[in-house]
Amino acid sequence: MAQLSYREAVSAAIAQEMRRDDNVVFIGEDIAAAGGVFKTTEGLLDEFGPIRVRDTPISEQAILGATMGAAMTGLRPIAEIMFSDFFAVCWDIVVNQIAKTRFMSDGQCTFPLVIRSANGGGARFGAQHSQSIENWAMAVPGLKVVAPSSAADVKGLLAAAIRDPDPVLFFEQKSLYGTKCDVPEGEHVVPLGKANVLREGSDVTIVALAAMVPRAMKAAETLQQEHGISATVIDVRSLVPLDTTTIFKSVSKTGRLVTVEENPRLCGWGAEISSLVAEELFWDLEGPIVRVTTPHCPLPSADALEDAVMPSAERIVANVLKLAD
Amino acid sequence: MNDSNGQIAAAIAQATTPDTDTRLELYRSMQACRMMEQRAYDLFMQNLIKGTSHLALGQEAVAAGFGAAMRKDDYSFCTYRGHNHTLVRGVSMTGILGELMGRECGLLSGKGGSMHLMSMEHGVLGSYAIIGAHMPIAAGAAWSAQYRKSGQVAVCFFGDGTTNIGAFHESLNFAAIWSLPVVYVCENNLYMEYTPISQVTAVENPAADRASAHGLEPVLIDGNDVDLVFATANAALDKARSGGGPSLIEVQTYRHGGHSRADPGKYRPDEEVAAWMKRDPVVTYRQRLLDAGIDAASLDAIDAEVTARVDKAEETARNSAPPSLDIAETDLWADGSSSWRN
Numbered sequence: 001m002a003q004l005s006y007r008e009a010v011s012a013a014i015a016q017e018m019r020r021d022d023n024v025v026f027i028g029e030d031i032a033a034a035g036g037v038f039k040t041t042e043g044l045l046d047e048f049g050p051i052r053v054r055d056t057p058i059s060e061q062a063i064l065g066a067t068m069g070a071a072m073t074g075l076r077p078i079a080e081i082m083f084s085d086f087f088a089v090c091w092d093i094v095v096n097q098i099a100k101t102r103f104m105s106d107g108q109c110t111f112p113l114v115i116r117s118a119n120g121g122g123a124r125f126g127a128q129h130s131q132s133i134e135n136w137a138m139a140v141p142g143l144k145v146v147a148p149s150s151a152a153d154v155k156g157l158l159a160a161a162i163r164d165p166d167p168v169l170f171f172e173q174k175s176l177y178g179t180k181c182d183v184p185e186g187e188h189v190v191p192l193g194k195a196n197v198l199r200e201g202s203d204v205t206i207v208a209l210a211a212m213v214p215r216a217m218k219a220a221e222t223l224q225q226e227h228g229i230s231a232t233v234i235d236v237r238s239l240v241p242l243d244t245t246t247i248f249k250s251v252s253k254t255g256r257l258v259t260v261e262e263n264p265r266l267c268g269w270g271a272e273i274s275s276l277v278a279e280e281l282f283w284d285l286e287g288p289i290v291r292v293t294t295p296h297c298p299l300p301s302a303d304a305l306e307d308a309v310m311p312s313a314e315r316i317v318a319n320v321l322k323l324a325d
Numbered sequence: 326m327n328d329s330n331g332q333i334a335a336a337i338a339q340a341t342t343p344d345t346d347t348r349l350e351l352y353r354s355m356q357a358c359r360m361m362e363q364r365a366y367d368l369f370m371q372n373l374i375k376g377t378s379h380l381a382l383g384q385e386a387v388a389a390g391f392g393a394a395m396r397k398d399d400y401s402f403c404t405y406r407g408h409n410h411t412l413v414r415g416v417s418m419t420g421i422l423g424e425l426m427g428r429e430c431g432l433l434s435g436k437g438g439s440m441h442l443m444s445m446e447h448g449v450l451g452s453y454a455i456i457g458a459h460m461p462i463a464a465g466a467a468w469s470a471q472y473r474k475s476g477q478v479a480v481c482f483f484g485d486g487t488t489n490i491g492a493f494h495e496s497l498n499f500a501a502i503w504s505l506p507v508v509y510v511c512e513n514n515l516y517m518e519y520t521p522i523s524q525v526t527a528v529e530n531p532a533a534d535r536a537s538a539h540g541l542e543p544v545l546i547d548g549n550d551v552d553l554v555f556a557t558a559n560a561a562l563d564k565a566r567s568g569g570g571p572s573l574i575e576v577q578t579y580r581h582g583g584h585s586r587a588d589p590g591k592y593r594p595d596e597e598v599a600a601w602m603k604r605d606p607v608v609t610y611r612q613r614l615l616d617a618g619i620d621a622a623s624l625d626a627i628d629a630e631v632t633a634r635v636d637k638a639e640e641t642a643r644n645s646a647p648p649s650l651d652i653a654e655t656d657l658w659a660d661g662s663s664s665w666r667n
Contacts, residue, residue, distance in 0.1 A: 025472065051472065057502065059495035062461040066499065069465020072450060073400070074473060077465075096455050097462060101443075103663075106433040107656030108445045141665075142657050165659035193667065242666040276666075 002185050007177040009151040010040035010116070013158035014078060016187060018048050021076060024162060027054045027063060028080030028116075037082055038118055038177055060090035064115065068098050071113040076162060084119040084133045084171060091136075098167045099142030114161045114168045119147065120211055120262055121310055122175030127298035130306075132263040134209070137169045138239045139267065145239040146192060147171040149213035152183045153237060156190030164192060173210040173262075193241035197250065201230035204320055205250040207273060208260040209236045212311060216260050219316035227317075229324060239269050244276055251277055255286030256323055260311050265293040290319050333544050333572060336560030343555060347393065348614060351551045352624065354389035355607045356631045358409035361418055364635050365408065365425055369586055373643070374425045378439040379406040383549075383581035386606035387512050388413045390554025391480055394562055400450045400470075400479040402463040405440035407452035410482050414447040418638035428645035435648040436656075450479075457483065457492035460509065464500045467507035467571075478565040479507045480558075486517030488531040497539035497573060506565035508558070511575045512548060518584045519592055532575035541573045548576025549606040552613075579604070 004012060018024045026044065028036075032055040035042035045053045056063050060081060067079040081087055087094060098111055121130035137145045144166055148154045154172065161168035198213070199220055208216035213235045223229040232250045236243070251257050257277055259270030270291040277289060292311045300306055343351070362382050368374045381388070384406075392413025395401070403410040408421055416432065424431030425439050432442055440454040450466055453459035463481035470477035487493050488511060500507050511532035515522055528534035533545040546557050554576060561572040579601035583590030590598075611624055657663035 054503075057495075057498060059461075059499055061458075061492045062464065062495040062499040065458065065461020065492070065496070066465035066468050069450070069462040069467070069479070070469040070472075071465075072445075072462075073466045073469040075469050092455050092458055093461065097453065097458050101451060102659070103657050104433060104437040104441045105443045105445070105451070106436045106652070107661065108433075108443060109450075110659040112659075141663065240665050244666045 001182040003180050004151045004155070004183040005178055005180045006151045006154050006172070007038060007040050009154035009183055010158065010172065011042060011044055012183070013155045014041065014044055015047060016155070017159055017162040018052060023074060024076045024078065025052045025054070025070065026078045027056050027066065029056055029058055029082050031055060031080050036080070038174060040172070040177065041080070060086050061093055064090045064093040064098070067113050067115065068093060068111060071111045072109045076112045078114045078116060078162060081115055081117040083129045084117040085128050085131050087117065087133060087136070094143070095140050099140050103142060110165045111167045112165045114158070114170050116158070116170045116172060118174040119171035120173040120175060121299045121306055122211060124301055124303050124306060126301035130299040132294070134171055134239055135263040135268045138269055138272070142167065143240065144168040144192060145171070146237065147173065147210040147239070148237065149176070149210050149235050151179065151181045152188070153190060153196070155183050156188045157192065157237060159189045160192050163189070168192070171210065175211050192238045193243055194237065195243035195246040196235040196237055197232065197246060198235055199231065199233040201232045201254065203230045203254055204256040204258060204323065205232045205234060205247070205254045206258045206260060206316065206320070207234045207236055207247055207270070209239070209269065210262065212260040212262050215311060215313045216316055218313035219320070222313065222317050223320055227321065229320060231320065247273060248277070248281055251281055252284045255284060257285070258290045258292060258316070258320055258323065260316055261291065261293040262310060263294065265291070265296045268293055287323050290323055292316055292319050331542060332564060332569065333542055333557065333560045336563065337553070337556050340556035340559065343552060345619065349619070349623065349627065351389050351393055351555060352610055352614060353627045353631065354392060354413050355385040355551060355610065356628060357418070357634065358385040358388055358412055359607050360631050360635045361412060361421065361638070362408060364639055365422065368422070368426065368639070375427065376438060377586050378425060379585045380582055381406050381409050381580060383601070383605065384512055384514060384578045385409055386551035386554050386610070387482070387510065387548050387576050387578060390551045391510065391558045394555055394558035395480060396477070398448060398477050399562070400448050400463070400466045400477060402450055402459040402479060402481040403442065403452040404459070404483055405452060405454040406484070407442055407482070408439070411442040411444065411449050411452065414444070414449050416444045416447050416449060418634060419641045422638050423642040423645055426642050427647065428642050429648050430642055430645035431648070434652055436652065457487045457490040459483070460487070460492050460496035461499065463507050464496050464505055467500065467505035468503060470506055476566055477506070478562050480510060481507060482510045482512060484517070485511060485513040485515070485522040485531045487511070488535060489526060497541065497571070500571035501540045504568070504570035507571045508561040508565055509571065509573045511573070512578055513575055514578050514580045516584065516593070519588065530575055532573055536573045539573070541571065544572065544574045546574065546576050548578035549604050549609065551606060551610055
């Protein structure tokens with residue numbers, strides 16, 4: 001084990017997979033010589049050279065189109081979209097082309113590609129550089145959607161995403177880049193579609209993703225210490241494929257479900273999990289399902305405002321307490 | 326970076342007339358496109374083809390000329406007007422008509438339809454129905470060929486309307502800076518859909534006049550002259566294969582019908598239509614071959630053979646069952662399923 005930051009884990013995962021497979025190539029804006037605007041890809045150009053790690057112009061459609069064309073002809077490309085907000089300028093390639101072509105072609109081709117992107121708020125970047133777009137991605141058949149909460153998961157899940165035969169959108173939460181944890185030094189792969197039970201409790205199940213996971217953990221500690229409420233915390237890790245088995249098992253035990261989402265409220269992933277639980281696990285519930293989300297509003301820039309709207313540990317605690325009343 | 330040195334123009338100027346066998350193949354290929362699409366039109370009228378379809382009647386020389394010049398393992402990227410570009414790579418006519426009719430024998434078992442014909446085994450890497458989307462994808466296939474040192478070239482066909490969308494410019498720049506083995510072919514048929522391209526474009530020649538902006542040689546040819554298209558295709562493919570990078574070719578042509586099934590094309594002046602009908606690529610090529618001393622019987626035999634092929638394809642497709650409902654939700658993922666939860 002070594003302590004790695006979430007940021008360092010990105011390059012560790014890419015390097016691990018590039019050493020293993022010559023068909024893995026990596027392109028994006030400022031990812032090679034500059035090492036990435038978030039310094040997530042430092043060292044890759046030095047180790048793998050400019051043919052495999054290649055800077056592109058500011059051309060998101062070209063980046064993702066090229067990624068798709070390469071994936072369907074034998075490579076395993078990784079592309080970076082610098083901020084996930086920029087998916088809006090190349091969404092056609094993602095949604096109409098990458099996601100649908102295998103299906104439309106009656107299974108003639110596969111698209112083993114990964115699109116990494118810095119997602120989410122907390123960095124005071126304002127409404128066009130802070131969005132959580134996992135709910136856009138999840139709504140499109142044909143895309144796998146992964147969002148790690150720790151450095152260890154960045155390494156393991158990104159490795160799995162690169163090895164996966166299908167297109168994966170890999171959302172790195174930019175406010176987590178500086179966080180550190182123990183990360184296995186050797187080959188580390190965490191399968192997609194396995195939620196992670198971080199803490200076992202008996203009163204309530206809190207399901208969270210990415211930056212909401214450490215906040216949910218903090219809330220669970222407060223609930224235990226100050227209110228004697230015992231919470232399970234589940235890191236969903238991947239929205240597609242979705243590990244409903246792990247979530248259902250816990251909700252059956254606790255009878256209470258709280259989802260914590262960073263995305264704006266409407267059609268967030270928590271709504272999907274809530275509806276599944278309501279349809280399939282209704283009689284196990286002991287109270288209403290509660291969704292904690294960012295409001296249905298763009299993120300403001302000022303730190304005081306941004307902190308006020310994103311779900312905090314305090315807001316999670318308050319919502320669980322309401323449920324316990 | 327600026328490649329307006331006339332390499333392609335020079336190669337075209339040096340091209341010799343194709344030999345008789347090649348010319349007969351070009352004729353056969355154009356006739357197959359023409360007759361297959363005329364049959365597709367008839368099948369619409371009988372409501373055996375549903376939805377929409379975009380025919381390339383009148384533009385056959387482009388697909389035929391490039392198809393004859395391409396190596397078997399080269400890649401084609403087509404638009405929603407891509408029946409012919411798919412056929413010329415050796416894809417089965419039954420598969421194409423069956424797909425248009427939504428039958429089990431269809432190329433994609435009915436999951437794609439008229440606008441999405443694709444056959445990986447023939448190098449047809451898809452037909453794309455969002456304007457310009459396939460241009461960067463073709464660049465990606467070319468990048469892959471370059472990376473794998475395979476010698477393959479990607480050829481990407483698109484219409485004049487595509488020259489005004491962002492992906493056109495992103496792709497040309499991207500292909501140029503990475504010197505990718507890709508040939509971009511703009512089929513300028515004068516109308517973006519219903520609107521004349523000249524009304525919505527700042528330059529006269531929508532692709533050729535933009536070439537120099539991306540360091541490329543402006544190439545503008547008569548797209549109804551299949552010998553010329555063939556020579557141009559050879560020049561651009563050779564250039565790409567020998568590491569010379571991308572090309573942008575604008576071919577001038579005309580569609581005989583409207584934009585799609587829903588469009589009778591009445592916005593086009595009668596004189597314009599009449600003038601272009603005189604330049605019908607199939608009719609004029611037949612005359613050129615006769616003038617060159619090829620006997621009418623050889624051409625008639627080709628016509629009969631193609632007619633029989635279309636008849637057989639139609640019959641097979643008509644007799645083919647609708648696709649099994651079992652496939653409606655398959656092959657979203659590589660494992661064959663569309664499962665999203667455990």
